[in-house]
Amino acid sequence: MRFHSLESRVVALFIVLILAVQLAGYFTIRHEIQANARASIQADLKIGERQFGNLLEQNAQRLIFGAKVLASEFGFLTAVSSNDRDTIESALSNHGERIGATLTVLIGLDKSITASTNAALAASLQQSIPTMIDQAEQNGGATSSTTIVESHPYQLVVVPLKAPVTIGWVVMAIPIDKKIVADMRELSSMQVSLLTSSDGGPWSSSVSTLAPAEAGDLAKQLPTTLDKAFFLQDLDIGNDNYSARVLKLAQNPRQNQTTVLVLQRSINEAIAPYENLKLSLLVLTGLGVLVAIIISVFSARRITGPMRQLAETAKKLGAGDYSAxxxxxxxxxxxxxxxxxxxxxxxxxxxxxxxxxxAYWDTLTNLPNRARFVNMLNDAIKHAESKEESCYVLMMDLDRFKHVNDVMGHSFGDLLLTQVAVRLSAELGQGATKPARLGGDEFAILLPNSSLAAAQELAARILQSLEKPISIEDQTVDLGAGIGIAGYPENATSAETLLSHAEVAMYAAKQRNSGAVTYIPEIDKSSQQSLSLLSELRAALDHNAFRLYVQPKVELGTGRVIAVEALVRWIHPERGFIFPDQFIPFAEQTGFIRLLTRWVLEQAATMCSEWEARGLHLKMSVNLSTRDLLDQDLPNKFADILARHKISPESFCLEITESAIMDDPVRAQQTLERLHVMGVDLSIDDFGTGYSSLAYLKSLPVDELKIDKSFVLKMEQDLDDAKIVRSTIDLGHNMGLRVVAEGVENKDVMQLLREMGCDQAQGYYISKPMPAEHLQEWVMKWVPPEYSAAA
Structure with missing residues (x-):
C-alpha cells in the first residue's frame, strides 16, 4: 500500500478519526473521573465535619451525664452544704476518673473555684468558666463548650448543683486528643489534624493522624487567617495529594490562640478505584484502533479496488482501447x-x-477528404516502393462552379457536388481506384499500381462523362473540369509533393483549357516564378517601391491641358524600371490588384491636393480592374480617401473596361451606381475592343468613352479605322458622353480627331507618361499645336 495512494489516505483517515474519538472519550472520562472524585471528596469532608461534631457531642453528653450524676448524689450535696472539702475533693476525683475527665471543678455561687482535681489546669480555665456559667443560667441547665488551655483544645461542660436551689456548679473538662482523632480516622478513613496558632503566628500540630513530618507540611500550607470553614484543594503532603476541610474548633481570645480541625482526604485514594477503569479504557482504545485499522483497510480496498480498475480502464481508453x-x-x-x-x-x-x-470523410459527398486521401496516398507510395511499382494521382477542379454557386445558391452547389461525386464513383467503379473530395470543387483520384497511360485514359473518360449535363431541381448544368496528373516515382516520392505537382498540373490544364495535363517540371517553374513575383509585389508595396506617373489629356478645341491619367510604375531594386504590362496582368490574376488600386487612389488624391494648393486644377483618371468592380466596399474606401485629403469627387474620373463590366454585370453596375452617386465621373476604357451590347452600355451611369488606341494609331492612313473612330465619336455624343482618344502619336491624327469633333486626346505626341511631381513644370511649358488652315 503506497503512502500517497488513496487507499493509504483512507486508512489513515479512519485511524485518525478513531484515535481522535477514542482519545477524546478517554480524556473526557478521565476528566470526569477527576471531577467526580473531587466532588465526592468534598461531600465526604462535609460528612466528616458532621461526624466529628457528633463525636464532640457524644463526649459532651458523656461529661454532662457524669456531672449530673455527681450533682445529684446526696452525699456530695451534703458535703457541699457542709463545706466538707475532703469529701468534695474525693467525690470530684472519683467521678472524674470514672468518666475519664481530666479536670473536675466545683464552682461556688460567686463563680470562683471552690475545689478541683487539678489546681493548675483549673486556674487556666478560670477565665472561661464564668462565661459558660452565664450561658448555663440562660439555658436553665447544662451547657458545653470548647476552649484552649495551654495550647491544647479542651471540651468543657457546666452543670448546676441544686439543693433544691442552685448552690454551685460542677465543671468537667476533657482534652480533644489522639483518642477522638483516632476514633474519627477509624470512623471516616480520613486524616485528622488539630493545629493551633498563637498571636496570628504559624500553625503547629497539636494532634494528627499524619506522621509528624507530614503534619508539619500541612501546617506550612495553611493560611494564617481563618474566619470561617473552607476547602483546600491539591495539598501536597509527603508523596500524596489531598483535599482538606478546615474548621475553627476552639479559640482563646485572651491569649489570642486558635485551634482548627483539618479533615483531609487523599485524592489518590479517591481515584484509585477508577484506575482499573482507565486501564480498561486504554485497552478498549487500543482494541478499537486495531479493529479500525482492519476495517479501514478492508473498506479502503473495497473503495479503491474498483477505482483502480477504472483507472486501468481509463489508461486503456487513453491508448484507444475501448474493449476493456x-x-x-x-x-x-x-x-x-x-x-x-x-x-x-x-x-x-x-x-x-x-x-x-x-476528420477523414467528407460529410457532403461521403468520400474521403484530404487528410484521408493523404494517408491513402502514403500507404500506396510505401506499397509501390516495396514492390518497385508506380502509382498516380489525378486532381480535378470543376469549371464554372463558382458562377453556379453565385447564381443558383450554395444549396444548389452542394447538390451539384453530390451528383459529381456519384458520377465520379460510377465512372471509377468498384476496384482499387480511390476517389476523394479535397475541398470546394476539387476532387482527387488515387491509382495504385498503375501506369501513366492508364491515368491519362481514366482522365479522358472522366472529362467525357462530365460533358453530359447534370439535371438538378429542373435546372440543367453543363460542367467541365481541369485535371492534373502526377505519379510516383516519376514526379515525386512523397504524398504532399505528389499532390502539389498534381495541383500545379491541374491549374495549368484550367489555364490552357486543355482538359488534362500531366505534370512536367517546366510547369512548376512557371508557378514558382509567379509565387516569387507575388512576394516581390507585396514587398514593393511595403517598401514604397511603386511610383505614380501621369499622362496629360488635352482639350482638342482649345489645346488646353485639362486632365491626366494616373499610371503606376515599379522601380525594382535588382531589375530596375518595370513597365505595367509586366506585372499588372499577374496582379489582376492573383487579386493583388485591389491593394495596388488602393495605393494609386491614395497617391493620386495626394497629388490632386498638392496641385490644387498650387492653383493647378486637373481631373485625375484612375483605372479600375474587374476585381475592383466586384469589391462592394470600394465606394466606401474611395470616399474615405477623398475625405482625408479634402478632395471633391468631381476631381476624379474612374476608368473601367468593357470586359471588366461583363464578367459580373450585376455587381459591377451596383458598384458603378454607388460611385456615380458620389459625383465621380466614370469612363469606359478601350471602347470598341469588348463585347458589350449598346443596350447594356446605355444602362451604365458613365460620363465618358475612351476610344482604344488600336483604332487611333494609324487612322490617318487606314480609312476603316477612321470610320470606326468617327462612328464612335458620333455614338458617344449622341449618348451625351464625352469622347477621349488615346494613342495620338502625330500632329495629323490630332488634327483629324479635332475635325471629327473628338473632345479630348492623349498620347506620345502630347507627352509620354511622366512622374507626377514633374507635371506642373511641364504644364507651364506646354504649347498647344497649331492646326492647318483646312482645320
Missing amino acids: TIDVKGQDEIGELARTFISMRDGIANREKEILRL
Whole structure:
C-alpha cells in the first residue's frame, strides 16, 4: 500500500478519526473521573465535619451525664452544704476518673473555684468558666463548650448543683486528643489534624493522624487567617495529594490562640478505584484502533479496488482501447460511478468514430477528404516502393462552379457536388481506384499500381462523362473540369509533393483549357516564378517601391491641358524600371490588384491636393480592374480617401473596361451606381475592343468613352479605322458622353480627331507618361499645336 495512494489516505483517515474519538472519550472520562472524585471528596469532608461534631457531642453528653450524676448524689450535696472539702475533693476525683475527665471543678455561687482535681489546669480555665456559667443560667441547665488551655483544645461542660436551689456548679473538662482523632480516622478513613496558632503566628500540630513530618507540611500550607470553614484543594503532603476541610474548633481570645480541625482526604485514594477503569479504557482504545485499522483497510480496498480498475480502464481508453470490461456490480456510489464510466466509454468510442469520420470523410459527398486521401496516398507510395511499382494521382477542379454557386445558391452547389461525386464513383467503379473530395470543387483520384497511360485514359473518360449535363431541381448544368496528373516515382516520392505537382498540373490544364495535363517540371517553374513575383509585389508595396506617373489629356478645341491619367510604375531594386504590362496582368490574376488600386487612389488624391494648393486644377483618371468592380466596399474606401485629403469627387474620373463590366454585370453596375452617386465621373476604357451590347452600355451611369488606341494609331492612313473612330465619336455624343482618344502619336491624327469633333486626346505626341511631381513644370511649358488652315 503506497503512502500517497488513496487507499493509504483512507486508512489513515479512519485511524485518525478513531484515535481522535477514542482519545477524546478517554480524556473526557478521565476528566470526569477527576471531577467526580473531587466532588465526592468534598461531600465526604462535609460528612466528616458532621461526624466529628457528633463525636464532640457524644463526649459532651458523656461529661454532662457524669456531672449530673455527681450533682445529684446526696452525699456530695451534703458535703457541699457542709463545706466538707475532703469529701468534695474525693467525690470530684472519683467521678472524674470514672468518666475519664481530666479536670473536675466545683464552682461556688460567686463563680470562683471552690475545689478541683487539678489546681493548675483549673486556674487556666478560670477565665472561661464564668462565661459558660452565664450561658448555663440562660439555658436553665447544662451547657458545653470548647476552649484552649495551654495550647491544647479542651471540651468543657457546666452543670448546676441544686439543693433544691442552685448552690454551685460542677465543671468537667476533657482534652480533644489522639483518642477522638483516632476514633474519627477509624470512623471516616480520613486524616485528622488539630493545629493551633498563637498571636496570628504559624500553625503547629497539636494532634494528627499524619506522621509528624507530614503534619508539619500541612501546617506550612495553611493560611494564617481563618474566619470561617473552607476547602483546600491539591495539598501536597509527603508523596500524596489531598483535599482538606478546615474548621475553627476552639479559640482563646485572651491569649489570642486558635485551634482548627483539618479533615483531609487523599485524592489518590479517591481515584484509585477508577484506575482499573482507565486501564480498561486504554485497552478498549487500543482494541478499537486495531479493529479500525482492519476495517479501514478492508473498506479502503473495497473503495479503491474498483477505482483502480477504472483507472486501468481509463489508461486503456487513453491508448484507444475501448474493449476493456469493467466488472463492478455494486449498487452503491462506486457501482453508479462504474456504470457512468461505462456509459462515458461508450460515448467516447462513438464520438471518436464520429470524429474520425468527420476528420477523414467528407460529410457532403461521403468520400474521403484530404487528410484521408493523404494517408491513402502514403500507404500506396510505401506499397509501390516495396514492390518497385508506380502509382498516380489525378486532381480535378470543376469549371464554372463558382458562377453556379453565385447564381443558383450554395444549396444548389452542394447538390451539384453530390451528383459529381456519384458520377465520379460510377465512372471509377468498384476496384482499387480511390476517389476523394479535397475541398470546394476539387476532387482527387488515387491509382495504385498503375501506369501513366492508364491515368491519362481514366482522365479522358472522366472529362467525357462530365460533358453530359447534370439535371438538378429542373435546372440543367453543363460542367467541365481541369485535371492534373502526377505519379510516383516519376514526379515525386512523397504524398504532399505528389499532390502539389498534381495541383500545379491541374491549374495549368484550367489555364490552357486543355482538359488534362500531366505534370512536367517546366510547369512548376512557371508557378514558382509567379509565387516569387507575388512576394516581390507585396514587398514593393511595403517598401514604397511603386511610383505614380501621369499622362496629360488635352482639350482638342482649345489645346488646353485639362486632365491626366494616373499610371503606376515599379522601380525594382535588382531589375530596375518595370513597365505595367509586366506585372499588372499577374496582379489582376492573383487579386493583388485591389491593394495596388488602393495605393494609386491614395497617391493620386495626394497629388490632386498638392496641385490644387498650387492653383493647378486637373481631373485625375484612375483605372479600375474587374476585381475592383466586384469589391462592394470600394465606394466606401474611395470616399474615405477623398475625405482625408479634402478632395471633391468631381476631381476624379474612374476608368473601367468593357470586359471588366461583363464578367459580373450585376455587381459591377451596383458598384458603378454607388460611385456615380458620389459625383465621380466614370469612363469606359478601350471602347470598341469588348463585347458589350449598346443596350447594356446605355444602362451604365458613365460620363465618358475612351476610344482604344488600336483604332487611333494609324487612322490617318487606314480609312476603316477612321470610320470606326468617327462612328464612335458620333455614338458617344449622341449618348451625351464625352469622347477621349488615346494613342495620338502625330500632329495629323490630332488634327483629324479635332475635325471629327473628338473632345479630348492623349498620347506620345502630347507627352509620354511622366512622374507626377514633374507635371506642373511641364504644364507651364506646354504649347498647344497649331492646326492647318483646312482645320
